[in-house]
Amino acid sequence: MTLENLVRIKELRSEPPDRREFEGLVKAAADRLTDAGNRGLSYASRFDLAYNAAHGLALAALRAAGYRSDKRYLVFQCLVHTMNLSRGPIRLFSVCHEWRNRAEYEGYLESDESLLEELIDNTKQLLQAVKTIGF
Secondary structure, eight states, X not given: OOHHHHHHTTSSEEOOOOHHHHHHHHHXXXXXXXXXXXXXSOHHHHHHHHHHHHHHHHHHHHHHTTEEOSOHHHHHHTHHHHXXXXXXXXXXXXXXXXXXXXXXXXXXXXOOHHHHHHHHHHHHHHHHHHTTOOO
């Protein structure tokens, strides 16, 4: 489904890109990603930081394309259009979204260091890709 189709079914809204908003999202994501690498923090904190960095970058890409969504999971799914991202990283971000929801709403977060490292690695790659977006 294209981004315009998502607008038509009211899953996305068209909204002009805002350079300041984009730069703020990218800066906050980069800071969170750096902090997620701090092994002195708890697993839950590191996961939360890495997940929110990935979400911020996906949102920045969506905003740069001229769209907005109120649905957290959808910004990850839109990466196939906004960043031409393959399904592998998108699936990882979606799995991490499910983990985030379980932690946030059910109070349960399983500790999986390999998942966290994969999330951090994929988010670093996304950060580099998002930084190439021009206005």
